[in-house]
Amino acid sequence: MRPQRLLDIATEKCTLGCPILDDLLGGGVPCGSVTEFAGESGVGKTQLCLQLALCAMLPPSRGGLSAASLYIHSEFPFPLPRLRHLSFHFPSPFPSPLDHVLVRGVHTADELLAILDRLGDLLSRPPSGVPVKLIVIDSIAALFRSDFDNNSVDLKRRSSLFFMIAGKLKEHAARFGPAVVVTNQAVDVVATEDQSSRLRVGNYASLRTSGRDVCPALGLSWANCVNTRLFLSRSEQRPPKAVDLGDSTSEGTYTGKVRRIQVVFAPHLPESSCEYVILRRAY
Numbered sequence: 077m078r079p080q081r082l083l084d085i086a087t088e089k090c091t092l093g094c095p096i097l098d099d100l101l102g103g104g105v106p107c108g109s110v111t112e113f114a115g116e117s118g119v120g121k122t123q124l125c126l127q128l129a130l131c132a133m134l135p136p137s138r139g140g141l142s143a144a145s146l147y148i149h150s151e152f153p154f155p156l157p158r159l160r161h162l163s164f165h166f167p168s169p170f171p172s173p174l175d176h177v178l179v180r181g182v183h184t185a186d187e188l189l190a191i192l193d194r195l196g197d198l199l200s201r202p203p204s205g206v207p208v209k210l211i212v213i214d215s216i217a218a219l220f221r222s223d224f225d226n227n228s229v230d231l232k233r234r235s236s237l238f239f240m241i242a243g244k245l246k247e248h249a250a251r252f253g254p255a256v257v258v259t260n261q262a263v264d265v266v267a268t269e270d271q272s273s274r275l276r277v278g279n280y281a282s283l284r285t286s287g288r289d290v291c292p293a294l295g296l297s298w299a300n301c302v303n304t305r306l307f308l309s310r311s312e313q314r315p316p317k318a319v320d321l322g323d324s325t326s327e328g329t330y331t332g333k334v335r336r337i338q339v340v341f342a343p344h345l346p347e348s349s350c351e352y353v354i355l356r357r358a359y
């Protein structure tokens with residue numbers, strides 16, 4: 077294959093339901109690989125995942141995948157009222173959109189691995205006949221918060237679970253072509269005297285949110301398990317004046333905190349970022 081042909085291979089993408097975010101991601105979240113949304117609590121990871129689950133149902137002509145999704149959650153309860161609320165404002169091609177979001181809770185990494193082992197059946201023979209082309213794991217970090225101590229045996233066991241989980245996800249992504257999205261927490265970076273010893277992963281030497289230096293949780297082993305890492309952050313302050321949302325109505329301004337999404341690394345995207353806001357209403 078000539079290098080030029082690589083540019084012609086179009087990867088299917090799933091819209092995020094927002095033209096600015098889609099623009100940043102070159103059309104949306106790519107199918108066939110693992111995309112991570114990392115960021116502090118409340119920054120909007122779940123919001124984007126719920127939005128994606130609804131957008132996956134849209135036909136390709138509207139940026140979707142004409143598909144159902146599997147939403148694996150490790151934080152309880154699953155935000156069903158929020159998904160229902162979002163679905164009211166969502167122009168679904170299906171009469172009951174919530175029937176096409178398959179939800180499964182997991183409590184441990186071993187339980188997740190067992191589900192991923194059996195996932196081939198669901199992906200090859202979806203129960204409703206609608207293909208499942210989006211898999212969300214919200215959140216991977218929650219599964220590793222406890223049960224593991226900071227000793228060499230546990231760290232080795234933890235890394236080995238990362239590689240097994242990522243291996244399964246990539247196997248399904250390559251075989252059945254779904255977009256795989258995982259969410260990850262951000263943890264504070266402890267200041268050291270020698271800043272040069274700080275490990276740099278991807279495009280940015282440091283990442284900040286709410287005025288703190290942070291990095292995605294789970295360390296270097298997990299960073300090597302995802303194909304694309306997107307970092308979501310909140311600014312510490314509200315904008316000095318209302319942000320114009322480009323809407324001519326009186327509601328077309330926003331005075332809350334502005335959030336930012338940065339491409340930390342991705343095989344198909346340059347270093348780039350954009351700002352976003354989360355509104356109560358459909359926009």
Ligand SMILES: Nc1ncnc2c1ncn2[C@@H]1O[C@H](COP(=O)(O)OP(=O)(O)OP(=O)(O)O)[C@@H](O)[C@H]1O
Pocket residue numbers: 115116117118119120121122123124151157158161354355356
């Ligand atoms: N029911 C809702 N309706 C509208 N906006 C909501 C609702 N619930 C949360 N939000 C807004 O969405 C923002 C992002 O919340 P979200 O749960 O997506 O964050 P998160 O990054 O997934 O957090 P966590 O890591 O704790 O799960 C919240 O700060 C809040 O402003």
